[in-house]
Amino acid sequence: MSSPTEARQLTFSQAVNEAIREEMDRDHRVVLFGEDVAAAGGVWKVTEGLLDRFGAERVLDTPISEAGIAGLGVGAAMTGLRPIVEIMFGDFLPLASDQIVNQAAKTYYMSGGMTSVPMVFLTSMGAGRRLAAQHSQSLQAWFAHIPGLKVALPSSPHDAKGLMKTAIRDENPVIFLQDKVDIYQKGPVPDPSHEYTIPFGRADVKREGEDLTLIATSSMVRQALDAASELAAEGIESEVIDPRTLAPLDEETLLDSVRKTARCLVIDEGYQRYGAGAEIAALVGENLFYDLEAPVRRLGAMDVPVPFSPTLEDLTIPGKEQIVEIARQMFED
Amino acid sequence: MALTTESTPSQGLDAAARLKMLRQMLTIRAFEYRVGEFYERAEMPGITHLSIGQEAVAVGVCAHLNRNDYITSTHRGHGHCYAKGAGLVPMFGELLGKANGYCRGKGGSMHIADRETGHLGANAIIGGGIPLATGAALSAKVLRNRGVGVSFFGDGALNEGILLESMNLAAIWNLPAIFACENNHYGEYTPTDQVTAGRLTLRGEAFGIPSAEVDGMDVLAVYDATHAAVQRAREGGGPSFFVFDTYRYLGHGMSDRTRPYRSREEEDEWRTRRDPIERLRNQLLEAGHTSESELDAMGEEVRAEVEEAARLAQEAPFPDPEEVDRHVFAD
Ligand SMILES: Cc1ncc(C[n+]2csc(CCOP(=O)(O)OP(=O)(O)O)c2C)c(N)n1
Numbered sequence: 001m002s003s004p005t006e007a008r009q010l011t012f013s014q015a016v017n018e019a020i021r022e023e024m025d026r027d028h029r030v031v032l033f034g035e036d037v038a039a040a041g042g043v044w045k046v047t048e049g050l051l052d053r054f055g056a057e058r059v060l061d062t063p064i065s066e067a068g069i070a071g072l073g074v075g076a077a078m079t080g081l082r083p084i085v086e087i088m089f090g091d092f093l094p095l096a097s098d099q100i101v102n103q104a105a106k107t108y109y110m111s112g113g114m115t116s117v118p119m120v121f122l123t124s125m126g127a128g129r130r131l132a133a134q135h136s137q138s139l140q141a142w143f144a145h146i147p148g149l150k151v152a153l154p155s156s157p158h159d160a161k162g163l164m165k166t167a168i169r170d171e172n173p174v175i176f177l178q179d180k181v182d183i184y185q186k187g188p189v190p191d192p193s194h195e196y197t198i199p200f201g202r203a204d205v206k207r208e209g210e211d212l213t214l215i216a217t218s219s220m221v222r223q224a225l226d227a228a229s230e231l232a233a234e235g236i237e238s239e240v241i242d243p244r245t246l247a248p249l250d251e252e253t254l255l256d257s258v259r260k261t262a263r264c265l266v267i268d269e270g271y272q273r274y275g276a277g278a279e280i281a282a283l284v285g286e287n288l289f290y291d292l293e294a295p296v297r298r299l300g301a302m303d304v305p306v307p308f309s310p311t312l313e314d315l316t317i318p319g320k321e322q323i324v325e326i327a328r329q330m331f332e333d
Numbered sequence: 334m335a336l337t338t339e340s341t342p343s344q345g346l347d348a349a350a351r352l353k354m355l356r357q358m359l360t361i362r363a364f365e366y367r368v369g370e371f372y373e374r375a376e377m378p379g380i381t382h383l384s385i386g387q388e389a390v391a392v393g394v395c396a397h398l399n400r401n402d403y404i405t406s407t408h409r410g411h412g413h414c415y416a417k418g419a420g421l422v423p424m425f426g427e428l429l430g431k432a433n434g435y436c437r438g439k440g441g442s443m444h445i446a447d448r449e450t451g452h453l454g455a456n457a458i459i460g461g462g463i464p465l466a467t468g469a470a471l472s473a474k475v476l477r478n479r480g481v482g483v484s485f486f487g488d489g490a491l492n493e494g495i496l497l498e499s500m501n502l503a504a505i506w507n508l509p510a511i512f513a514c515e516n517n518h519y520g521e522y523t524p525t526d527q528v529t530a531g532r533l534t535l536r537g538e539a540f541g542i543p544s545a546e547v548d549g550m551d552v553l554a555v556y557d558a559t560h561a562a563v564q565r566a567r568e569g570g571g572p573s574f575f576v577f578d579t580y581r582y583l584g585h586g587m588s589d590r591t592r593p594y595r596s597r598e599e600e601d602e603w604r605t606r607r608d609p610i611e612r613l614r615n616q617l618l619e620a621g622h623t624s625e626s627e628l629d630a631m632g633e634e635v636r637a638e639v640e641e642a643a644r645l646a647q648e649a650p651f652p653d654p655e656e657v658d659r660h661v662f663a664d
């Protein structure tokens with residue numbers, strides 16, 4: 001028997017489910033809606049059991065109307081509720097993007113601070129499940145680009161729970177992206193009696209090292225950690241840092257690490273061109289150019305629509321091998 | 334489902350209530366003419382869209398609403414804002430980009446909002462405000478506060494998918510939502526019937542939403558048509574859809590001076606035969622509720638009030654530079 005304080009092993013989806021459950025218990029204004037989230041418990045099982053616990057007025061199945069449900073969520077958030085709106089796949093965010101980009105993100109500013117939009121867009125991201133071009137994208141950079149939106153993308157069940165609780169309590173619209181390759185991966189999560197939240201804008205050092213900084217997001221953190229083990233065998237000690245939120249971005253922790261290591265590689269699963277990696281690499285370059293021992297590098301998904309065939313898809317997703325290869329290049333003279 | 338609009342609760346409105354409606358319409362019109370003047374004199378930044386001719390819709394619908402009810406509005410939204418209860422000085426202030434504007438000058442004509450009076454905001458995205466008011470109706474239902482959410486939108490939004498998604502959601506969840514379409518027969522420079530298939534009210538009826546076409550140039554007809562719908566919404570009876578037949582007298586925006594897409598005869602027809610202010614004015618006179626001299630005095634008062642508000646807004650300072658990056662995020 002495990003003691004109550006001993007960390008349990010939960011999947012991402014169980015951890016997020018627990019976060020939502022705790023927050024719905026805590027605050028009656030939190031409501032949840034999306035396609036298949038209520039009776040079916042969500043295609044990712046993230047919302048399982050919530051209908052039974054909170055009833056049909058707070059947990060609602062919706063029609064397949066991404067723009068509509070996003071927009072009703074924004075309106076409800078403006079007027080006293082704190083909605084969590086699930087958009088099943090991140091690839092469907094573009095259908096809701098007027099409501100996210102032009103309404104949710106701008107309302108607080110355009111109203112001169114009169115009306116805030118406390119809500120969460122819960123969605124999924126990432127390739128690797130052979131779902132092809134319209135179910136595999138990682139569009140976090142689109143939304144991190146927009147002033148007024150916060151973007152969280154956890155890399156462990158522990159972080160997922162803590163970040164989701166913060167997202168629900170935040171007064172602003174939050175895009176919360178779960179990697180769909182990792183969604184059933186388990187990791188340690190403290191017992192519910194030990195409540196915790198993880199503040200936005202606070203990066204986490206997942207591994208310490210002196211020689212190279214690997215800044216990685218979401219499922220790329222695991223790839224970076226695997227790469228770090230391999231590099232360690234060659235005598236290169238990597239520091240692996242997960243920003244956990246792209247907006248706000250913990251610039252200080254990232255820069256402190258690169259100041260120490262003088263080498264930086266950024267890995268994010270969005271398309272490499274104009275991606276999150278480009279932004280972070282630019283940040284490092286602007287601030288630490290003269291401290292660097294090698295040019296800042298970035299690694300993102302190949303700039304092609306995600307192909308279906310496994311042999312092709314695997315070529316497009318950044319992974320351990322490429323990270324190791326680029327890292328080695330960074331130590332060549 | 335067609336909506337019958339037989340009942341005439343406006344018969345129960347006393348002279349004071351009718352005079353108040355008249356005064357509101359006069360104020361909106363005077364406000365907008367004054368906005369036009371600001372614009373002509375290059376004293377107002379940006380672009381603006383005047384609703385002169387359409388005042389009866391805003392006034393007739395908002396007459397049923399209180400501060401706990403929410404509206405969303407459009408790029409042509411000064412009338413909705415005022416009819417919902419906003420004050421003239423912060424309205425002018427907002428349009429001029431001044432610090433005393435409702436949104437501290439950060440919204441402008443197309444994004445003006447007033448939280449206090451339940452105005453969630455004008456919207457510069459055609460159809461963009463529709464789901465927001467429908468979401469406000471969802472809040473009212475979940476929080477059980479008997480509020481309603483009214484979205485005002487133009488005929489242009491009839492062809493935006495978001496309207497249909499919002500109507501479907503309002504219908505399946507039986508939300509206290511009112512969809513209020515102002516059909517002024519043009520979207521910018523394109524005649525509505527040229528780009529809009531089907532009988533307009535069918536868009537609501539298809540979802541089982543009680544729907545009606547209403548003379549939007551008659552404030553009492555607007556009042557009568559929406560009275561029962563608002564009551565029904567409050568009592569859990571679900572959404573309604575109205576298409577108000579109306580007309581904007583002036584151009585789409587301030588640069589649309591010659592209006593080549595429509596005839597002067599058509600404009601004269603609406604202005605001289607159907608003007609909502611003239612109509613109510615004549616009704617009040619015929620019923621002996623008021624006199625010419627009383628109405629003249631009201632007109633003077635309204636003009637003076639508007640002029641004074643315009644002056645105060647013009648004298649107000651622009652926002653401090655520190656305002657520029659405030660309110661991106663809420664704490
Ligand atoms: C989504 C979107 N598309 C196009 C425009 C450009 N636009 C501004 S006003 C307008 C016409 C809108 O017509 P209608 O809804 O009938 O309103 P009206 O101007 O007649 O009051 C258009 C096309 C816009 N603002 N938003």
Ligand SMILES: [Mg+2]
Binds near residue numbers: 488489519520521
């Ligand atoms: Mg129109």
